[in-house]
Amino acid sequence: MDKGYIQQLLEVDGEPVKLTEKKAAILTKAIENFAENGYAATSTSEIAKQAGVAEGTIFRHYPSKKDLLMAIVKPGILKLAVPYFADQMIKEVFDPDKIDLEELLRTFIYNRVRFVKKNVSMIRIILQEIAFHPEIQQTFKQTFLLKVYPNVKERVESLQQKGKLKDFPVDTSLRFILSTILGFILHRYIFMTESIINEEQEIEHVIQFILDGLQYDHRSE
Structure with missing residues (x-):
């Protein structure tokens, strides 16, 4: 799952999506973990660790774990x-x-x-x-x-x-x-x-x- 896939997935009605490498990594690991372990059993700290970012970076993009889920x-x-x-x-x-x-x-x-x-x-x-x-x-x-x-x-x-x-x-x-x-x-x-x-x-x-x-x-x- 790469940045190109994430960008294509998030595009709606042909509107381009601005996606940094860090944000793409967060979304990629969130999708992988939510799909494999479920939303409730997935922590933002684990997503951050796998994405190679600080947990605070996730919350700068998404105020809550629910917001991250809905963005996907x-x-x-x-x-x-x-x-x-x-x-x-x-x-x-x-x-x-x-x-x-x-x-x-x-x-x-x-x-x-x-x-x-x-x-x-x-x-x-x-x-x-x-x-x-x-x-x-x-x-x-x-x-x-x-x-x-x-x-x-x-x-x-x-x-x-x-x-x-x-x-x-x-x-x-x-x-x-x-x-x-x-x-x-x-x-x-x-x-x-x-x-x-x-x-x-x-x-x-x-x-x-x-x-x-x-x-x-x-x-x-």
Whole structure:
């Protein structure tokens, strides 16, 4: 985990991040320790020791250990919930007049798989700490509700009106899609240690499972 990775992780909406070597070292060791040992069991003194800085240097950048955690988690949540190509994807791939739900799912899943593979430690921190920190829960909720939900809701309703999707409540459809995709990704890339024999085939099975659940079967008509 180097300075370039940390800088890229913290960048949001293309805004450059000023990162000194010391600050990069602090964030690197904080991520490693929070992911491996958990937030509660990690001390700022240990992070400082591993980063090669005085503990006071951490508090000059981050007033508290919680602030250090949130500095790491907030951009991680944003990038986990909102793919970097989200706006373009909504406009081009999720166009109600020419939508291809199968291709949208494929694009989204492969993008999220690549993100999770590259950010395993970050994902572990979010999963470990979200139940204990209302701030993390609120960040996740606001990110999804403000940046994802309105666009997706509009497109799902459009597909339902065109008879391309079953007329389930939109929230039900979204929960089905997201829980299936996230369940697959977390199980395969965070909780499992063995490699996937045929990753492409497994992803295609996930896509087909979602399509079978949401689309009408016109073969019998």
